Amino acid sequence: MSSLISLEHLGFSYDSSSAPLFDDVNLEISRGDFLLIRGASGTGKSTLLRLVCRLQPHCRGRILFKGRTVESIPPAELRRQVLYTTQLPAMMDGTVRANLLFPFSFESNREKAVPPDDALRGMLEEFYLHDIPLDHHALNLSVGQQQRVALMRAILQKPEVILFDEPTSALDGESASMVFRIIEHLNRDQQMTVVMVTHSDYRPERITPAIYLLEHRKLRRL
Ligand SMILES: Nc1ncnc2c1ncn2[C@@H]1O[C@H](COP(=O)(O)OP(=O)(O)OP(=O)(O)O)[C@@H](O)[C@H]1O
Numbered sequence: 324m325s326s327l328i329s330l331e332h333l334g335f336s337y338d339s340s341s342a343p344l345f346d347d348v349n350l351e352i353s354r355g356d357f358l359l360i361r362g363a364s365g366t367g368k369s370t371l372l373r374l375v376c377r378l379q380p381h382c383r384g385r386i387l388f389k390g391r392t393v394e395s396i397p398p399a400e401l402r403r404q405v406l407y408t409t410q411l412p413a414m415m416d417g418t419v420r421a422n423l424l425f426p427f428s429f430e431s432n433r434e435k436a437v438p439p440d441d442a443l444r445g446m447l448e449e450f451y452l453h454d455i456p457l458d459h460h461a462l463n464l465s466v467g468q469q470q471r472v473a474l475m476r477a478i479l480q481k482p483e484v485i486l487f488d489e490p491t492s493a494l495d496g497e498s499a500s501m502v503f504r505i506i507e508h509l510n511r512d513q514q515m516t517v518v519m520v521t522h523s524d525y526r527p528e529r530i531t532p533a534i535y536l537l538e539h540r541k542l543r544r545l
Pocket residue numbers: 337344362363364365366367368369370371
């Protein structure tokens with residue numbers, strides 16, 4: 324199967340005068356893969372995800388998405404297909420509904436059908452947020468609730484690849500298990516490609532993930 328994403332001899336430093344954060348990183352990701360990336364704090368896991376969706380320019384090597392270098396793909400087109408979810412949820416000043424539907428207002432998403440309230444309510448229920456009305460102000464939600472709304476917002480966009488950066492860092496055990504189950508369902512039943520950075524020793528139940536460790540500036544498969 325041809326690769327969806329390839330990292331070839333990737334190297335990166337935030338500052339040209341300091342040691343590289345990582346060097347000669349090589350990785351092939353195929354459609355439907357489930358990758359877990361582990362590594363100590365500060366080794367560059369979040370940075371690696373940001374490079375893939377071009378939120379940060381890389382220094383050396385190449386990143387290809389469907390055979391094209393990421394620099395040759397317009398950012399909006401790339402991020403519609405490769406979606407990055409941040410560790411800390413970013414909610415805008417507005418209702419839960421407005422936050423969930425915000426990306427549908429982007430020019431690049433104009434052709435996507437806006438989900439009706441019933442679908443949004445069903446999804447809130449799936450995420451254990453059934454007691455939150457769609458008109459509730461999103462900034463009044465707890466961080467854990469905001470993290471779930473941010474995850475819902477990402478999933479509603481139906482990207483081909485989701486790069487999850489610590490998707491459960493603000494969640495209690497029960498909510499974290501539920502979020503992991505939803506991510507597994509997206510991968511198994513909808514063939515969504517998942518790349519997840521996580522500190523926890525989480526392992527999917529019915530999926531065999533490819534587990535990688537970012538350590539000593541290299542990415543190696545465990
Ligand atoms: N915008 C930036 N400018 C300069 N240095 C940065 C920037 N963002 C991150 N760093 C540094 O790069 C290193 C890697 O950060 P990154 O967040 O990618 O690591 P991480 O492995 O995801 O860490 P954690 O597990 O704690 O989230 C850290 O030392 C961090 O301080």
